[in-house]
Amino acid sequence: MEQQTFxxxxxxxxxxxxxxxxxxxxxxxxxxxxxxxxxFPIFNFNLSYVTFGRIRPIHTNAIIFAFVGNAIFTGxxxxxxxxxxxxxxxxxxSKFNFWGWQxxxxxxxxxxxxxxxxxxxxxxxxxxxxxxxxxVWVAFGVNMIGTIIKRREQHIYVAIWFYLASFLAVAILxxxxxxxxxxxxxxxxxxYAGVQDAVxxxxxxxxxxxxxxxxxxxxxxxxxxxxAANRPVYSYRLSIVHxxxxxxxxxxxxxxxxxxxxxxxxxxxxxxxFSVMLIAPSWGGMVNGLMTLRGAWxxxxxxxxxxxxxxxxxxxxxxxxxxxxxxxxxxxxxxxFTDWTIAHxxxxxxxxxxxxxxxMLYWLIPKLFRTKLYSDKQANxxxxxxxxxxxxxxxxxxxxxxxxxxxxKEFTAEGILAYPNFMETVTQLIPMYxxxxxxxTLYFTGAILMVYNLIKxxxxxxIEENEEAHAPALAETSKLRLAGETIHRWLERxxxxxxxxxxxxxxxxxxxxIIPMMMIKSNVPTIESVKPYTPLELxxxxxxxxxxxxxxxxxxxxxxxxxxxxxxxxxxxxxxVYDHPYQWGxxxxxPDLARSGVVTGKMYKTDSWHFNHMLDPRKMxxxxxxxxxxWLIKDDLSTDYTAKKIxxxxxxxxxxxxxxxxxxxxxxxxxxxxxxxxxxxxxxDVSPSKEIIALIAYIQxxxxxxxxxxxxxKAETEEVVxxxxxxxxxxxxxxxxxxxxxxxxACHGAAGNIxxxxxxxxxxxxxxxxxxxTPNDVFKVTSEGVPAKGMQAWKHLLPKKELDQVVSFVLNxxx
Amino acid sequence: xxxxxxYLQQIENVDIFPIISxxxxxxxxxxxxxxxxxxxxxxxxxxxxxxxSND
Numbered sequence: 001m002e003q004q005t006f007x008x009x010x011x012x013x014x015x016x017x018x019x020x021x022x023x024x025x026x027x028x029x030x031x032x033x034x035x036x037x038x039x040f041p042i043f044n045f046n047l048s049y050v051t052f053g054r055i056r057p058i059h060t061n062a063i064i065f066a067f068v069g070n071a072i073f074t075g076x077x078x079x080x081x082x083x084x085x086x087x088x089x090x091x092x093x094s095k096f097n098f099w100g101w102q103x104x105x106x107x108x109x110x111x112x113x114x115x116x117x118x119x120x121x122x123x124x125x126x127x128x129x130x131x132x133x134x135x136v137w138v139a140f141g142v143n144m145i146g147t148i149i150k151r152r153e154q155h156i157y158v159a160i161w162f163y164l165a166s167f168l169a170v171a172i173l174x175x176x177x178x179x180x181x182x183x184x185x186x187x188x189x190x191x192y193a194g195v196q197d198a199v200x201x202x203x204x205x206x207x208x209x210x211x212x213x214x215x216x217x218x219x220x221x222x223x224x225x226x227x228a229a230n231r232p233v234y235s236y237r238l239s240i241v242h243x244x245x246x247x248x249x250x251x252x253x254x255x256x257x258x259x260x261x262x263x264x265x266x267x268x269x270x271x272x273x274f275s276v277m278l279i280a281p282s283w284g285g286m287v288n289g290l291m292t293l294r295g296a297w298x299x300x301x302x303x304x305x306x307x308x309x310x311x312x313x314x315x316x317x318x319x320x321x322x323x324x325x326x327x328x329x330x331x332x333x334x335x336x337f338t339d340w341t342i343a344h345x346x347x348x349x350x351x352x353x354x355x356x357x358x359x360m361l362y363w364l365i366p367k368l369f370r371t372k373l374y375s376d377k378q379a380n381x382x383x384x385x386x387x388x389x390x391x392x393x394x395x396x397x398x399x400x401x402x403x404x405x406x407x408x409k410e411f412t413a414e415g416i417l418a419y420p421n422f423m424e425t426v427t428q429l430i431p432m433y434x435x436x437x438x439x440x441t442l443y444f445t446g447a448i449l450m451v452y453n454l455i456k457x458x459x460x461x462x463i464e465e466n467e468e469a470h471a472p473a474l475a476e477t478s479k480l481r482l483a484g485e486t487i488h489r490w491l492e493r494x495x496x497x498x499x500x501x502x503x504x505x506x507x508x509x510x511x512x513x514i515i516p517m518m519m520i521k522s523n524v525p526t527i528e529s530v531k532p533y534t535p536l537e538l539x540x541x542x543x544x545x546x547x548x549x550x551x552x553x554x555x556x557x558x559x560x561x562x563x564x565x566x567x568x569x570x571x572x573x574x575x576x577v578y579d580h581p582y583q584w585g586x587x588x589x590x591p592d593l594a595r596s597g598v599v600t601g602k603m604y605k606t607d608s609w610h611f612n613h614m615l616d617p618r619k620m621x622x623x624x625x626x627x628x629x630x631w632l633i634k635d636d637l638s639t640d641y642t643a644k645k646i647x648x649x650x651x652x653x654x655x656x657x658x659x660x661x662x663x664x665x666x667x668x669x670x671x672x673x674x675x676x677x678x679x680x681x682x683x684x685d686v687s688p689s690k691e692i693i694a695l696i697a698y699i700q701x702x703x704x705x706x707x708x709x710x711x712x713x714k715a716e717t718e719e720v721v722x723x724x725x726x727x728x729x730x731x732x733x734x735x736x737x738x739x740x741x742x743x744x745x746a747c748h749g750a751a752g753n754i755x756x757x758x759x760x761x762x763x764x765x766x767x768x769x770x771x772x773x774t775p776n777d778v779f780k781v782t783s784e785g786v787p788a789k790g791m792q793a794w795k796h797l798l799p800k801k802e803l804d805q806v807v808s809f810v811l812n813x814x815x
Numbered sequence: 816x817x818x819x820x821x822y823l824q825q826i827e828n829v830d831i832f833p834i835i836s837x838x839x840x841x842x843x844x845x846x847x848x849x850x851x852x853x854x855x856x857x858x859x860x861x862x863x864x865x866x867x868s869n870d
Contacts, residue, residue: 083865155858157865223866232863237851244847248840273837505843512836 004152004473007466008081010368012094014463016074017364019102020357021451023070027062028447032440034059037627038589039433041618044627049113051627053548057124058112063349064122064212066105071357072216073097073140076163078364079223080147083157085471089146093139100136104129116186119545119581120201122208123177127188130178137174141167148495152471156495158239162219164499165247169211169506176510177204181648183641187542189648194576195263198584203254203514209345210250213353214316218246218285221313224360225292228305234291242284247502249278251509256327259336260558261571261584268329270512275327282320289313304379308359311387315351319344334409337554337588339429340401343394350390350443358382358450365454371461378453382446389443396432396439403428409562412799417565420797421743422591427623527574530705532654533698535642535664536671540698542645543637543691544583547629554585555594555702565796567603568595568703575706578654590626595703600787602796603703607675608682609747609760609790610696620746620760632692637672639665671697724779727808736809739802743794752813761791764810779807 036043037052044051081088088094107129111117117124125133144163148156177200180188192200226233233239255263255271290313293300300306322344326335335341366373373379407425410418419425533541544550557563559570571594576582595601605613612619615633617626643661650656669688675696676688686692727733740751747761754766762770771781783803785793794803 079866153865155862155865157862159866226866230867232867236859236863237854240851240854241844241847245844248843252836508836508839 002473003470005468005470006085006087006152008469009077009088009091009094009465010463010467011465012088012091012098013074013078013364014368014465015098016070016077017361017368019098020067020070020074020361021454023062023066023105024354024357025444025447025451027059027067028440028444030055030059030062032437032444035433035437035440038625039430039437041625041627046628046630048115048547048629048631051547051629053551053627054112054115054117056551057117057121057548058109060122061108061112061124062105063353064208065108068213068217068353068357069101069105071353071360072166072212072220073101074364075220075224075360076144076216079159079220080144080163083153083160083223084147084151085153085469086147086151089143089150093143093146097136097140097143100132100139104132104136107132111186115546117545117548118178118180118188118190119548119550119583120177120190120197120204121550121586122205123174123201125178126186127178127180127182128185130174130180134171134174134178137167137171141171145495145499152474154474156498157222158233158236158243159219159222161243161498161502162215162222165243165502165506166211166216166219168499168503169207169215169247169251172503172506172510173204173207173211176514177201181651183644183648187641189580189645189652191652192580192582193652193654194579194582195573197580197582198258198261198576199255199263199267200514201582202257203251203510206254206257207251207510209348211247213348214250215247217316217353217356220356220360221285221289221309224356224363225289225309225313228303228309228359228363229293229296229299231292231296234288234294238284238288242281242288244505245281246278246285248505248509249274249281251506252512253278253327256332257586258584259327259329259332260560261556263573272327272329274509275324279321279324282323283317286313286317286320289316304376304383305359305362307380307383308355308362308386311383312352312355312359315347315355315390319348319352322347333558333560334405335401336558337586338401338405339397339432339587340405341587343397343401346393346397347390350386350393354443355386358386358447361450361454365457366461369458369461369463371457374453374456374460378449382449382453385442385446385449389439389441389446392439392442393436394439396435400429400432403432408566409560411562414799416796416799417562420566422566423621423623424742426589426625430623430625527572527706530575530577532578532649532656533701534671535646535668536694536697537701538645538649538698539637539639539642539668540694540696540701541583543632543695544698545581547632549593550583550585552585552587552589552626554588554592556584557592557594563592565602567592568598568601569707572706578649580649580652580654593699593702595707597700597702597704598707599790601703601707602792604787604790606682606760606790607679607696607700608684610699611679611684611686611692612760614692614695622745629692632695633686633690635691636687636689637691637694639668642668668694720780720784722776722780722783724775724804724807726775726811727804728812732805733809733812735802736805736807736812739798739806740809743798744806747790751809761789765813775807775811778811779803782807 033043033050034052034055037055048054077088077094104125108125111126111129112124116126118126144160144167148160148164178190179192180190182188190197222233222239252274253271255267256275257271259268259271290310293306293310300310325331326340326344362373362379404425407419407428412418555571557567557570564570591603593603596603596605598604609620611633613621613626614629616628617624642664646656646661646664650661672688672693675693676686679686727736737751744764745751747759748764749755749759752765753759754763767773769778769781771777771786781791783793783795785791787793798806
């Protein structure tokens with residue numbers, strides 16, 4: 001057969017490798033800032049662009065799409081050419097892929113900092129950038145499939161199957177999860193509402209992990225691990241089986257992110273079953289990776305590259321075992337909304353994605369630049385810094401997760417919450433968060449060391465941008481199956497058919513999960529009393545999305561006693577039918593807000609409390625880690641697009657009356673004036689045109705629709721008979737003071753305070769009580785609360801003994 | 816979207832979906848296992864060496 005001469009494109013590989021290194025450093029640094037913000041809120045700098053709510057999506061997107069994304073392209077562009085013995089299909093597409101992707105990354109960082117977000121995790125990009133992503137991604141796919149078609153190698157190696165599956169699945173996921181209707185150039189509403197949006201989002205979110213962080217990386221593993229170890233993969237048969245099983249099952253497991261949430265039971269069960277089944281193909285990959293080194297483990301001792309890869313594959317095995325574990329309903333009941341999830345993804349991110357990328361770069365850069373690695377010793381130091389970093393990151397977070405979830409769920413012997421004050425469960429975590437910063441710093445230091453090492457390596461060598469290679473042309477074979485050829489082998493040499501089969505495998509699971517969700521009638525029962533948001537509330541909701549409140553606050557009360565006791569009535573599917581996008585959240589750094597507007601509820605706070613809290617959270621809640629939002633008070637609410645927003649909502653099926661869009665701004669102003677007037681009555685002078693008014697309107701709307709009228713509850717409490725004699729012994733009074741400091745200071749000021757200005761509640765240490773001066777009156781108001789004003793019924797939150805003590809403390813205080 | 820919703824609403828017993836899918840998966844899985852196990856030994860050995868054979 002005639003030998004053909006062709007040239008590998010090494011320049012594109014080099015560019016992607018540089019981008020991987022650059023964005024890796026940036027992504028880790030932003031993550032470090034986010035970790036610092038959670039340990040020390042001062043690092044939010046009172047500046048809108050860098051608050052945690054905006055930094056967190058920058059971090060997650062930078063790591064996933066910038067660092068890991070570029071690492072995938074680096075490895076894929078290198079290995080595809082060599083495995084297929086062909087230059088990439090089209091140089092322009094390669095360049096477009098590279099520069100387009102970098103442009104997307106920069107636009108993402110800038111727009112997130114400016115607060116442009118769709119509010120859907122890992123899919124926060126607004127619609128113009130979404131379109132750009134689709135375009136660049138398709139360019140990558142065409143370039144890859146084009147190369148497969150003009151290949152000089154009959155068989156398509158398993159690594160490329162993984163790249164193909166990744167390309168197809170990500171394309172489908174991205175398109176389905178980004179169907180949105182623009183309001184203006186940088187604002188859109190997703191077409192799905194509430195539970196449908198949640199299912200689509202987590203079908204996407206789960207499979208973004210699968211087909212962006214996992215399958216392309218398995219492709220890299222199947223190429224670079226044999227390369228680094230210089231021995232073939234353990235079992236090619238296993239790779240065939242685990243490839244098909246993995247891409248088929250992954251698509252079904254999405255609902256495990258929504259267990260015990262407002263989701264039909266059959267969908268939850270489907271998610272759990274397939275998540276458990278996922279262990280098998282995932283471990284197939286891990287076993288294949290680790291067993292490749294059988295009989296060659298001595299090499300691992302000397303090679304930093306293999307060390308990185310072994311820990312990466314082990315990390316993959318650990319997180320794919322932990323994932324199904326977290327999908328079991330009884331484990332999820334404990335783990336969800338805690339740091340367990342964060343620890344879990346970082347085992348995957350730091351070990352599997354990070355370490356495999358590092359291992360690949362340490363192997364690839366010297367190869368490309370035809371030289372040796374500048375320092376093996378430094379690479380080994382990097383390995384140990386990184387490994388320690390992972391441990392110092394993950395262990396404290398597991399500890400934090402167990403601590404917090406157990407505190408949330410603990411009840412006293414009297415049957416009330418042991419830690420009714422949410423802040424207590426957060427304060428406990430701060431030492432763990434500080435340790436996490438240490439872990440992140442170690443990992444980051446290792447990465448910096450790698451940058452130095454690689455720069456030195458690059459300086460010592462030179463790259464051949466178009467590397468000459470020779471291979472015989474592919475013999476023409478019949479399009480039909482040959483005698484004795486198995487169907488799978490026949491398929492493998494027919495790239496287009498092969499691609500279609502992969503697409504079918506991927507689509508079936510997604511369709512099964514999502515299609516029934518569209519059947520609103522049987523799966524999303526509507527609730528009569530649930531009404532669309534008012535224009536002001538809608539604008540407030542958009543501010544809530546803009547500031548990334550969902551990164552720390554959930555809006556989903558699960559049907560557990562520990563949650564209904566703390567937050568109120570559990571969430572129903574029908575409550576969210578007008579939520580574009582849904583805002584259930586995935587982590588509770590702060591309390592759930594689903595019932596924050598219910599005046600008689602446990603979460604209710606007054607308008608003035610919210611105002612002061614946004615201005616300075618630590619003034620209202622001691623030790624709070626929430627950022628301050630002074631700009632909400634300074635900035636005017638833009639109503640330029642209010643009418644447009646209402647009409648887009650109408651297009652999406654939200655039942656505003658015909659022609660309401662024109663009247664929306666008038667209604668908005670009316671409601672804003674009412675709220676501003678209420679704040680003024682409480683001594684807060686703020687113009688009704690400010691953003692804070694809209695946000696307060698939204699928060700006070702949450703949960704209202706399905707709650708019974710305040711009057712009905714009041715009637716029940718009128719008849720309570722109180723017989724209370726203050727305790728006078730020093731022990732009880734001291735104990736009472738401790739209770740006061742823990743629970744009452746936030747609203748009523750420090751012990752002894754007689755000046756009510758700036759406080760949410762009245763001062764308690766003057767001589768007059770609003771609701772009566774007798775011990776019985778004071779006790780009653782404490783125990784039953786004043787729901788209309790935001791005073792809690794403390795009999796639900798404190799044991800009788802502590803209630804007695806705290807009232808005694810207040811009454812005995814020397815006035 | 817509405818068009819699809821309308822027709823899907825007519826389907827009774829939507830829970831048959833997951834069961835059918837599980838069946839599809841099991842069938843496919845068994846076929847893939849059979850193919851992998853019965854694959855030609857020489858072919859498997861050649862495929863395995865692909866990353867190492869060129870540079």
